Amino acid sequence: MTALLLKTKLYIPHIRPELVSRPRLIAQLDTGLCSGSLGEDDLIQDHFARKLTLVSAPAGFGKTALITEWVQHLRTALKVAPSFAWLSLDEDDNDPVRFFTYLIAAIETVQAGVGANAQALYQSPPSPPLKTVLTVLINDLVSIPVSFVLVLDDYHVINQAAIHEALTFLVDHLPPQMHLVIASRTDPPLPLARLRTRGQLTELRAADLRFTLDESLTFLNEAMALGLSSEHVAALGARTEGWVAGLQLAALSMRGRADAGDFIAAFSGSHHHVIDYLAEEVMAQQPKDIHDFLCQTAILNRLTAPLCDAVTGRTDSDAILRQLEQANLFLVPLDEQREWYRYHRLFADFLRNHLQQDMPDRVRDLHCWAAEWYEQNDLVAEAVGHTLEGGEFEWAARLIDQTVEATFARGEMSTLLHWLRALPDAIIRSRPRLSVFYAWAMIVAGELDDVEVHLQIAERAIPADGDSPTAASKSLSSQIAASRAYLAIFQGDVPRATEFARRASEHLSRDDHPFLQSIITWLMGFTQYFNEDTVAAGQLFSESIELSQVVGNTLIAMLSLTTSSFLQIMQGHLRQAHKTLQRGLELVRADDQLSGGEQDGQAFLGASIIYEALGDLLREWNRLEDAERYLVQSVELGEQWGNPEALADAYIFLARLKQVLGDPQGARDTMRKADQLAREKKVALWTVQQIEAHQARLWIAQGNLEAAERWAALRTQAPEPKDAEEKGRLIHFFLRWTEESTLARLRIAQHKFDDALGLIVPLLQVAEDGGWMGIAIELLVLQALALQGQNKTAQALNVLQRALSLAEPEGYVRIFIDEGPPMLTLLQETAARGIVTGYVNKLLAAFNVSEYEGASDTPPPPSDQSLIDPLSERELEVLQLIAAGLSNREIAERLVVAVSTVKTHINNIYRKLDVSKRTQAVARAREMELL
């Protein structure tokens, strides 16, 4: 919508002179703001008495007029009145993105820039969950220094559950200096009962809004100057039941009549529906050209002179509109300048029906003329509406095609889907671009079922161009491939995703719009990352993060962030990686805070991959408790979401951590789960190989060299990469590094130091050539150990010194101390020679504090438990927190898990301890000396 039309939605209507002042209702409205009565000197303190004012009554009861009068009243009666923001809603606002964009725009009339952070979330689609946007907005609203009232007019047009839920959220978290007014024809599905019982709601309903006899008198005799007797007024009042619209129409009908009495008698005697009867009367009174004007313009949601000219074929619409406004013929101005108007809805409905009856064969033409005008004036979205209503589907499709990218870019999926669904299949089939956007809109909106169907439709439409496809069909192929890649990611099918990403990137052009660019850029990054062009990959990931700077469908952003962090870790830039992951964490926290623990699948996956990367990084920095929290949580989320690739990594990292924490059994159990996962689910071959290599590594750490040797033997029989190209691929390097460094460890453990060095040295060369300093440090550590094994201490120390100088700025810890006593000795030697003393001393201190696992298992700690089913570590943790008096929510926050998870733990605790209450659980645990 253009700025021009937007301001009509935000316009605060002015008082209409012919309407009656209603002080008794004004006083009622005041109670929503201030507990006592509002005096001239009353400043509304920084909080209002109540949260919500609801004016709920059918059409024509004067809701808008009343609220308008109230605004005026407050502005004149108070020295410091609250600020007012107004939003007039219509059916098109049922798109959640649109709704909140306008809501934010309305509030910005109170304080410029307050919605900037929230608006930024919409900059590139897919759009964030509403609650995310609202939380950001509410945080900003809280800092608005003035008190203000937001009016939502005609809320009954909203029928989207998503909007109702989000608005409920807003009401629940309403800043104290904000008051919300909703005018609606039906009670909105908001928690009214709750607000009522808490005294947070002011309500005005039909019964309140009916005109009393006095008000009717004032209206008819003063405002409309009809000079009726009180019996006549009473009769009219009775007949219309105080319905404002009825009285207005009655007044209009009676103007210029000699004998009001006859009219009133006839009117009273008729059972006819008030509006129908009176509107007919009014229409009958109009001269022909006005009558026709009213009918023809009935199809318009909004009227402006040039548009009316286009639709009626006249040139004097300007004058007519003013005339209608003067005559109070239900024409409502939408701005100061009287550029735009609309008909009062009651009257509009009546007129539309009248039009249908009077000149049905003109209706289509009228829509066409309106569409034409809107199109010529670049208001494409409005034009679409009219073409659809006029049944001009080809035209509609052409217009939609024009505006589809912009609509998509604004995140207005609901609008897009609404339009596309209105088009006949044949038309969509003939426009493959629309099919693709249809598919994208569905993906983004989370309706994944029919996506493939639409992609196939789009594909069929691409002309088989043979050797030289056109730019358009290339772009289309790229988009289709990207959709498939994106879908594959959702389904956890990495090989498929990679393949389609490759195809998509072949045809990507800079002209494709940001959302697609962000996806394809990320997909390309992913591909490059596997193709050893890590510089390109890193750049592409940064680009895609920038492009997809959104929350909500954070998947792309999180995937990009995690993969970027992985690259950074490989390059030895731990601090940078940490920053990158912190960004991911912020995204996760924003999501989690809002959805109250009810995350959707994407959020699960996104959070789990951020957590696992972060957990492993923190392990390296020897922050073991924090690492454990994240990794446990990552596994829990990963198990729920079920993406096998991500889960496999989570298991590997967790197992490694458990080994370091002195829980070798736990480590084994976790690796077993990883193994099982690889067997049961469809994972990439290289994931299987990763799992096996890490399993071997664990065996080595636990002294089970025979099992590790078995792995080594099997491994060397594995097929070599097929060709030089495949051999050169980065994924091969990473896999090779994992496997060969594990093999080197095995050789060192077996005292076969020559073999070990034979593996390490070439690998180290590749790592250094490629700038993989993170990998290089580990290899240097192994090299030092191997050299020491050969009693070449001087060389070993040289190598170690190199490793230390690389590692120091990035805070590496465990890469050294995980190597146990041999490394301890080397470090002591290094310290003795006064090399890199500060860092080395820190490492030595960490050695003393940490319980590193040597070559063999230690027996499990003696347990005083006489439980058949002992409490797990986690359950003990929860129990301790319960004993400390924390609530479930606090425990959840402390342990970085969902509340439901805490409850599950508590249920298990109750079961195992055979109790049913917290106090009992604590008592029993103390009895058994568990606490």
Place this chain on the structure above:
Amino acid sequence: MHCNIQIKGHLSDQWSDWFGGLAIENQPDGSAVLSGQLPDQAALYGVLDRMRDLGVTLLSLNCGIPTPETQAER
């Protein structure tokens, strides 16, 4: 499904199309009955919304559950 909606006040025939094609019968007691076939619940709610927007007062609403016979009729 067959629907029967009773409203307050009379309406002229010309509103029939506006209200889903239901037939309008004005009653002596000042109410009107709109009756006829509506395809489904969504259509019914559509008609009710339009009534709401026109300020019509609803008195009663009856919709038949389609029986095999009535379904065969359609």
